[in-house]
Amino acid sequence: MKRRILDIICCPVCKGKFMLTEMEGNDTEIMEGLLTCTACKRVYPISSGIANLLPEDQR
Amino acid sequence: MDIDRTQIYFPSDDTYLLIKAARSEVKPADRVLEIGTGSGAVAKSVSEVTPDVLAVEINPHAAKYAHEVNGIEVIRGDLFDPICGEFDLVLFNAPYLPTDPEERIDDWLEYALDGGPTGREVVERFIHEAPPHLSTVGRILLLISSLTGIDDVLKICQTEALIALVVAEEKQEDGEILYVLRISRDLCSLCKT
Numbered sequence: 408m409k410r411r412i413l414d415i416i417c418c419p420v421c422k423g424k425f426m427l428t429e430m431e432g433n434d435t436e437i438m439e440g441l442l443t444c445t446a447c448k449r450v451y452p453i454s455s456g457i458a459n460l461l462p463e464d465q466r
Numbered sequence: 467m468d469i470d471r472t473q474i475y476f477p478s479d480d481t482y483l484l485i486k487a488a489r490s491e492v493k494p495a496d497r498v499l500e501i502g503t504g505s506g507a508v509a510k511s512v513s514e515v516t517p518d519v520l521a522v523e524i525n526p527h528a529a530k531y532a533h534e535v536n537g538i539e540v541i542r543g544d545l546f547d548p549i550c551g552e553f554d555l556v557l558f559n560a561p562y563l564p565t566d567p568e569e570r571i572d573d574w575l576e577y578a579l580d581g582g583p584t585g586r587e588v589v590e591r592f593i594h595e596a597p598p599h600l601s602t603v604g605r606i607l608l609l610i611s612s613l614t615g616i617d618d619v620l621k622i623c624q625t626e627a628l629i630a631l632v633v634a635e636e637k638q639e640d641g642e643i644l645y646v647l648r649i650s651r652d653l654c655s656l657c658k659t
Contacts, residue, residue, distance in 0.1 A: 409539050412520055415551025419543055422550060457533055458541045460548030461524065 408437045408458045418444035418451075419460050425451075469534075473527040475578035477507045479636065480644050484559050484609045485511045487634040487646040491607055492516055496554040499599065501545055501592065504578055506532030508557055513538070522549065525574040545588070546595045553599055556606045560589045562614040585614040586622070593622045597651070606649040607633070611642055619647065627652045 410432075417424060423446025431439040440453040442460075452459050459466055477485075485508050492498065492515045500509045503521035505528060513519045521540040523529040532538040541548060561578055564585035570576060581587055589610060596606055606628075610619055616632075623630040634646040 408541065412539065412541070415520070416541060416548050417550035419547035424550075455530070455533075457529055458548075459526075460541050460543040465544070466542075 408453050408456055409435055410437065411435075416442075416458065416460060418447060418449060420444070420449060420462055421447040423447055467526060467530065469530050470527050471531075473525065473574040474531055475504045475528070475575060477505065479638065480559055480609050480611070481507055483634055483636050483644050484508050484557065484607065484646055487607050487609075487648075488512050488555075488557055489515070491605065491633075491648065492555055497552070497601070498555045498557065499549065499551075499553040500557040502558060502560070502578065503532050503538060503540060504528050504559070506536035506538040506540065508559065509538045509540075510536045512555075512557070520553075522546075524577050527574055528578075545592055546599055549599060551599065552601045552604065554601050554604050556596060556599065556604065558592055558606070559609040560592060560614075562586075562589060562610045564613055581614060584618075585611075586618060589614060589619055590622050593619075593626055593628070593649070596649075597626055597628070600651060602651070604650065606647075608647045608649060609644065610647065611644050613642055616645060616647075623647075623649055 423444040425442040428441040442451045492512045496516045498519045500521040503509045503523045509521045522543045529540050529542050532540045562581045565580040629652045630647045630649045633648040636644045
């Protein structure tokens with residue numbers, strides 16, 4: 408997931424902004440990490456460079 | 467997760483028609499969003515014109531293929547649910563086939579095809595959710611078919627104060643006609659209100 412898209416994605420449930428927890432990445436891209444909604448606190452994984460922004464019961 | 471290719475919708479006539487329309491529409495400075503990118507073929511083609519392309523895909527096999535094989539910036543999600551930005555061009559090869567509940571095959575490929583009993587279920591949701599994600603000059607290229615009921619789709623656009631024009635069409639051997647609609651805000655109607 409490219410860093411620049413952080414501003415244009417949001418929590419699919421409440422539309423809140425994300426806080427990024429990065430586990431693996433480089434200057435432009437996040438390979439492994441977590442996106443935590445700053446509003447409802449739901450957590451979404453980033454795995455192999457792809458953020459999974461589906462609600463937990465639809466993954 | 468290994469990619470299961472049998473679960474991916476690979477480019478077909480509808481894909482190529484949307485690519486053709488997208489290539490004549492896209493401008494180098496456009497911020498592009500493709501909903502339901504599938505294998506990523508359309509996103510890859512417009513990436514040759516603008517570097518700013520993001521794709522959304524619900525199917526994990528297709529998302530992984532689009533990212534790893536076609537180099538597409540993709541997130542897994544359902545239509546506009548995970549998107550809060552504005553875009554200049556939104557592309558969608560919709561699941562447009564009328565499908566009764568008993569005809570449904572409960573797999574990932576179904577998401578690329580199944581338009582519900584009317585064929586318009588996903589199209590309708592897409593059109594209702596699209597306007598906040600369009601920039602002032604934003605336009606949508608939506609691929610549907612004669613099976614989807616084009617007049618009904620045009621009416622749905624009207625309810626959202628959107629103008630829709632057919633910019634590409636192609637008749638299939640079986641008589642089905644594929645259409646690309648170019649949809650944009652009806653700026654005149656905004657002036658009147």
